[in-house]
Amino acid sequence: MLLATEKGRVTDWPGYIGATVGLLILVALVYWLMRQGWNWRRTLQSDLPELPAAPEQSGEALLAGPGRYHGSTTAGNWLDRVVAHGLGTRSLADLTLTEQGLLARRTGADDLWIPAEALTGARTDSGIAGKVVPSGLLVVGWTHGSGELESGFRLDSAADHDAWVEAVEALVTRTKTKKTEEAAT
Numbered sequence: 001m002l003l004a005t006e007k008g009r010v011t012d013w014p015g016y017i018g019a020t021v022g023l024l025i026l027v028a029l030v031y032w033l034m035r036q037g038w039n040w041r042r043t044l045q046s047d048l049p050e051l052p053a054a055p056e057q058s059g060e061a062l063l064a065g066p067g068r069y070h071g072s073t074t075a076g077n078w079l080d081r082v083v084a085h086g087l088g089t090r091s092l093a094d095l096t097l098t099e100q101g102l103l104a105r106r107t108g109a110d111d112l113w114i115p116a117e118a119l120t121g122a123r124t125d126s127g128i129a130g131k132v133v134p135s136g137l138l139v140v141g142w143t144h145g146s147g148e149l150e151s152g153f154r155l156d157s158a159a160d161h162d163a164w165v166e167a168v169e170a171l172v173t174r175t176k177t178k179k180t181e182e183a184a185t
Contacts (some may be wrong), residue, residue, distance in 0.1 A: 017097035045084035054113035059098035072131035122168035128152030
């Protein structure tokens with residue numbers, strides 16, 4: 001029989017506070033380790049040359065559209081994200097393809113300019129840099145320095161990806177033909 005003076009223990013406050021502090025420390029540690037990994041990757045990629053600056057006038061647009069930039073990877077390895085020079089920063093982007101190249105005006109990050117001479121091709125794919133999009137991504141291949149990179153974009157209108165692939169491939173063909181003709185003369 002309980003006496004009126006006895007109280008039951010309702011909560012274990014020290015245990016709850018200890019568990020909460022422990023969880024917060026664990027989350028902070030995981031975040032710190034992720035940050036260290038990102039910085040280490042940036043250090044490993046420090047030999048990547050600076051990105052080309054976008055020209056003042058990039059020419060008449062062959063195609064243009066809003067979308068999202070999902071990141072860049074080394075060609076053929078969609079999990080090897082490139083983070084040097086801001087290439088690892090996902091952002092909104094307005095894409096413009098001209099005879100001079102591909103311009104991605106990115107919100108909250110430096111613009112990405114890929115000259116026509118550097119373009120190697122385009123395709124649609126379901127993922128890049130750890131980001132999988134079932135409805136597809138536009139993946140543009142290009143050379144930079146001594147390496148080949150691939151950058152992934154998701155246009156607001158995914159139905160336009162095929163038109164972009166055709167336009168980039170045609171631009172690559174025209175650029176190669178022009179280089180061959182200039183070398184022959």
